[in-house]
Amino acid sequence: MKFLSFKGGIHPPESKKATESLSIETARDPQKVIIPLHQHIGAPCQPVVKVKDHVKVGQMVGEAQGFVSAPIHSSVSGEVKEVAVRAIGGGREAVCVVIESDGKFEVHESVVSPGDYKLMESSEITKVIQEAGIVGMGGATFPTHVKLSPPAEKPIDTVIINGAECEPYLTADHRLMIESSGEIVEGLLIIMKAVGAEKGYIAIENNKPDAITTMLQAVSETPGIQVVSLQTKYPQGAEKQLIDACTGRQVPSGGLPMDSGVVVNNIGTAFQIAHSFRTGMPLVDRITTVTGTCISEPKNLRVRIGTSVADLIEQCGGYKETPGKLILGGPMMGIAQEMDEIPVGKGTSGILAFNENEAIIPDPVNCIRCGKCIDVCPIHLMPLMISENALKERMDEAEKYHAMDCIECGSCSYICPSKRPLVHSIRVAKSSIMAKKRQEKK
Amino acid sequence: MDQKLIVSSSPHIRDESSVQKVMSDVVIALLPATIGAVYFFRTRALILILIAVITAVMAEAVMQKLRKQPVTISDMSAVVTGLLIALNITAASAWWIPMIGSAFAIVVVKQLFGGLGKNFMNPALAARILLTLSWTGRMTEWITPGADAVSTATPLSFVKGQMMVPGNAPSLFDSFVGNIGGCMGETSALLLLLGGLYLIYRNVIAIRIPLIYIGTVAALTLIYSGFNFHYMAYHVVSGGLMIGAIFMATDYASSPVTSEGRIIFAFGCGLLTTVIRLFGGFNEGVGFSILLMNVATPLIERYTVPAIYGEVKKQHA
Numbered sequence: 001m002k003f004l005s006f007k008g009g010i011h012p013p014e015s016k017k018a019t020e021s022l023s024i025e026t027a028r029d030p031q032k033v034i035i036p037l038h039q040h041i042g043a044p045c046q047p048v049v050k051v052k053d054h055v056k057v058g059q060m061v062g063e064a065q066g067f068v069s070a071p072i073h074s075s076v077s078g079e080v081k082e083v084a085v086r087a088i089g090g091g092r093e094a095v096c097v098v099i100e101s102d103g104k105f106e107v108h109e110s111v112v113s114p115g116d117y118k119l120m121e122s123s124e125i126t127k128v129i130q131e132a133g134i135v136g137m138g139g140a141t142f143p144t145h146v147k148l149s150p151p152a153e154k155p156i157d158t159v160i161i162n163g164a165e166c167e168p169y170l171t172a173d174h175r176l177m178i179e180s181s182g183e184i185v186e187g188l189l190i191i192m193k194a195v196g197a198e199k200g201y202i203a204i205e206n207n208k209p210d211a212i213t214t215m216l217q218a219v220s221e222t223p224g225i226q227v228v229s230l231q232t233k234y235p236q237g238a239e240k241q242l243i244d245a246c247t248g249r250q251v252p253s254g255g256l257p258m259d260s261g262v263v264v265n266n267i268g269t270a271f272q273i274a275h276s277f278r279t280g281m282p283l284v285d286r287i288t289t290v291t292g293t294c295i296s297e298p299k300n301l302r303v304r305i306g307t308s309v310a311d312l313i314e315q316c317g318g319y320k321e322t323p324g325k326l327i328l329g330g331p332m333m334g335i336a337q338e339m340d341e342i343p344v345g346k347g348t349s350g351i352l353a354f355n356e357n358e359a360i361i362p363d364p365v366n367c368i369r370c371g372k373c374i375d376v377c378p379i380h381l382m383p384l385m386i387s388e389n390a391l392k393e394r395m396d397e398a399e400k401y402h403a404m405d406c407i408e409c410g411s412c413s414y415i416c417p418s419k420r421p422l423v424h425s426i427r428v429a430k431s432s433i434m435a436k437k438r439q440e441k442k
Numbered sequence: 443m444d445q446k447l448i449v450s451s452s453p454h455i456r457d458e459s460s461v462q463k464v465m466s467d468v469v470i471a472l473l474p475a476t477i478g479a480v481y482f483f484r485t486r487a488l489i490l491i492l493i494a495v496i497t498a499v500m501a502e503a504v505m506q507k508l509r510k511q512p513v514t515i516s517d518m519s520a521v522v523t524g525l526l527i528a529l530n531i532t533a534a535s536a537w538w539i540p541m542i543g544s545a546f547a548i549v550v551v552k553q554l555f556g557g558l559g560k561n562f563m564n565p566a567l568a569a570r571i572l573l574t575l576s577w578t579g580r581m582t583e584w585i586t587p588g589a590d591a592v593s594t595a596t597p598l599s600f601v602k603g604q605m606m607v608p609g610n611a612p613s614l615f616d617s618f619v620g621n622i623g624g625c626m627g628e629t630s631a632l633l634l635l636l637g638g639l640y641l642i643y644r645n646v647i648a649i650r651i652p653l654i655y656i657g658t659v660a661a662l663t664l665i666y667s668g669f670n671f672h673y674m675a676y677h678v679v680s681g682g683l684m685i686g687a688i689f690m691a692t693d694y695a696s697s698p699v700t701s702e703g704r705i706i707f708a709f710g711c712g713l714l715t716t717v718i719r720l721f722g723g724f725n726e727g728v729g730f731s732i733l734l735m736n737v738a739t740p741l742i743e744r745y746t747v748p749a750i751y752g753e754v755k756k757q758h759a
Contacts, residue, residue, distance in 0.1 A: 250752040331454040359448040366558040371699040379751040410453035417459040
């Protein structure tokens with residue numbers, strides 16, 4: 001079997017052994033959930049419930065504002081205790097609906113299957129996905145219905161389901177592929193119908209041979225769908241690299257996957273779409289991998305949105321040594337947290353606890369111009385040049401070196417023998433360039 | 443939870459490589475040639491090597507103290523420079539030759555331009571050129587390997603101005619293993635190649651630069667001599683070509699960072715080396731060639747910025 005890939009990339013230690021063969025467990029029922037009303041890219045939701053309201057599972061608690069937004073639903077049944085600003089992780093705060101569970105998990109009346117997607121128009125399918133509050137569950141949390149609504153002049157012929165899971169440590173998608181392959185294939189078919197694509201790919205890194213076998217069996221009788229084995233390499237699961245590997249197409253600089261006729265969705269998203277079509281249940285839970293050196297018993301957990309991260313860590317036996325760093329997401333692109341009293345959101349693909357030693361930030365020394373950052377950059381940028389210019393506040397120069405094309409995968413910082421904060425300085429350059437552009441527009 | 447968590451931007455894991463590891467790899471790669479130098483030229487080689495390395499490291503520490511910067515001699519980069527300087531001088535050198543060379547390389551070429559990674563020329567090569575131009579006689583006083591250490595000539599001096607290898611020249615085999623006169627570390631192509639293989643295996647250098655550099659010299663001397671393979675091989679294993687192509691043209695700081703740029707750089711080095719050797723006033727041209735290409739590096743880099751993923755071709759109206 002030929003393994004597809006892209007040019008560049010790195011091979012960090014996979015660190016998946018602890019959880020890759022553990023079945024998904026359902027997390028303990030939370031006593032209380034804190035559901036942020038901003039769990040997606042786009043405008044925050046407006047609360048539609050108030051304190052003392054009784055809510056049920058699947059009931060909408062936050063209404064989407066505008067097209068690029070996604071509604072938010074309750075993950076438990078019980079009483080609304082608070083609608084207030086709370087910390088939601090990553091140093092951010094948002095209005096949250098705090099619900100005390102009554103432990104009954106009564107399902108709301110609005111939760112009914114929307115019917116057979118095969119009989120639906122594409123716009124009807126998209127509407128179901130929109131109302132189910134589905135967003136990109138790999139971590140980006142971009143509203144899925146927006147992705148599935150390309151303008152008429154940009155026809156989509158290919159849908160890729162991203163099962164690369166190239167971030168070290170994470171195994172949530174891996175387990176989902178093994179345990180729910182049928183739903184994932186169905187999710188893919190629904191997306192293909194929604195965008196009118198004829199070709200579907202399920203792309204998986206070759207470090208998950210069991211997932212590849214399971215998915216191959218699941219698609220054996222479905223024409224138009226192909227399971228693709230990818231070389232295990234980070235960032236194989238980045239949209240642009242995945243499209244390149246599967247189709248040989250490149251997304252034009254500054255463009256979106258739809259500009260090359262492709263839509264990419266995460267495994268978790270595909271599963272959730274099928275689940276919402278079968279049961280009518282909106283996105284109220286997700287799979288997340290709780291792992292890292294500090295976790296006593298790493299697990300893959302099915303978690304209700306709004307459950308406290310601290311609770312989940314406790315269910316995994318708690319911290320076995322003093323944690324130095326807590327990360328939501330993977331170690332390459334995840335976000336370090338200042339505390340564990342934060343809720344799990346729609347994009348929480350993993351919870352990693354590193355020990356104090358792993359948390360040490362290395363001291364940078366001079367760039368030795370080894371060029372490794374150029375070799376590994378999946379976009380073929382010159383990270384050292386962008387970074388050098390950014391640090392000297394020459395943002396125009398940084399832009400000339402295509403700072404805006406950086407996908408912030410962090411491969412350059414990972415490989416740098418001088419431990420320079422490459423991707424960090426490029427992020428600074430990007431936001432500075434964008435701020436300048438916004439000002440020029442005014 | 444009351445303990446403090448560290449918050450920093452991603453990525454949260456780093457490769458285990460470090461400048462120290464990279465530089466240590468270069469030192470390890472130079473060990474065969476270093477040991478070879480001591481084997482061929484005995485105690486005098488050992489003393490010169492120690493003087494060069496100690497001077498380089500001390501010069502770095504003193505300069506960093508003066509510049510009020512953290513002292514980074516543990517990164518091993520000064521050791522590499524000192525070692526290269528020692529391997530680039532004749533075993534007949536006076537003790538102060540490597541001392542001046544190392545001090546010049548570290549103080550002027552490296553630290554005055556900003557330290558590690560900021561030197562636009564290879565410090566060891568710049569030192570070699572300085573020494574050769576200042577003390578030409580002493581720097582070209584070649585001796586035979588072994589305890590006798592009598593005066594001799596380098597293999598390249600035999601082929602200078604010739605289109606074939608003269609009968610009285612040292613044998614190709616002696617030149618390959620290093621049983622000849624020349625700079626301490628240049629003489630054995632074999633030992634340098636061993637080091638080069640190690641660097642490639644450790645992913646410190648790409649095979650491209652030495653391969654293209656040496657290949658260019660080989661191709662051009664082959665054509666020049668009317669396809670005399672013996673002549674070509676003689677040029678390839680003699681003089682500073684191996685140490686230059688493997689250890690100096692691959693210097694990160696003074697060669698292009700782009701892969702296309704590195705190809706142009708290596709080809710330029712090979713072309714200039716051959717032209718100087720065949721038509722120039724010197725027997726050897728490796729040092730000058732690499733320094734000239736060092737100077738051209740920013741220009742080469744500017745024209746070899748890689749095309750990015752999904753680059754939209756500029757529309758010409």
